[in-house]
Amino acid sequence: MCKQKETDELFRKLQVFIGNLQLQALRMLCKSRDGEWYRNRLNELLQTFNNLPELYANEELGENVVVKLHYFTPSSDFYITEIDRDRRTAFGLIRIAEPELGYINLPDLIDCNTEIDLHWTEKTIANVKGERGWR
Numbered sequence: 597m598c599k600q601k602e603t604d605e606l607f608r609k610l611q612v613f614i615g616n617l618q619l620q621a622l623r624m625l626c627k628s629r630d631g632e633w634y635r636n637r638l639n640e641l642l643q644t645f646n647n648l649p650e651l652y653a654n655e656e657l658g659e660n661v662v663v664k665l666h667y668f669t670p671s672s673d674f675y676i677t678e679i680d681r682d683r684r685t686a687f688g689l690i691r692i693a694e695p696e697l698g699y700i701n702l703p704d705l706i707d708c709n710t711e712i713d714l715h716w717t718e719k720t721i722a723n724v725k726g727e728r729g730w731r
Contacts, residue, residue, distance in 0.1 A: 606638060613645050613665075615706040637714055641665070651680040651687055659722040663688060666713040667705060674700055674710065675724055689721050695730045697721075 603626055607619055614622070625634045644664050654661040654677060665676040675689040679702075686700040725731060 603635070606635070606642065609642055610638060613702060613706065614641075614712050615709050617709050618711050634714075641712065641714070645679075648676065648679040648686075651678045651685070653678055659725070660720050662718050662720055663716075663724055664718060666716040667710040668713060669708070669710050672710070674705060675721065676700065677721070689724060691728075691730070695725065695728075 603623070607623060610619060610622075622634060622638065625631065626638075628634075648664055661677045663675040663677055667674040667676070671692070673689075673691040673695075674686075676686045677688045679686045684702045686702055686705075688697070688700060689695055690698045690700060719727075
């Protein structure tokens with residue numbers, strides 16, 4: 597079971613990059629019998645978010661840059677590789693119609709009820725494109 601004070605602090609930090617609807621569901625899941633798994637995974641996601649490279653830090657890597665976070669809706673995907681924390685803007689691979697590299701406004705992303713992928717495993721943009729059959 598999650599400790600309430602620690603959970604409240606964790607969720608306060610998570611609201612910077614996870615939308616309210618998903619946070620509400622995750623808060624309930626933290627109280628379930630699998631709560632420890634969710635709490636551990638959310639702490640890992642927070643650490644990943646806090647350690648995202650700064651914008652342009654991996655520019656020279658091209659498609660070999662590692663995707664750290666994945667957000668999704670039924671019709672779109674957002675693969676985050678870097679971030680500008682001051683402007684709350686991320687960079688990565690975006691698939692709405694056709695996949696393309698671009699900038700992602702984090703407040704807009706979470707306001708649109710995109711979900712963060714709790715089961716994401718880091719991989720390169722090239723690997724993501726290959727797995728999805730995108731070129």
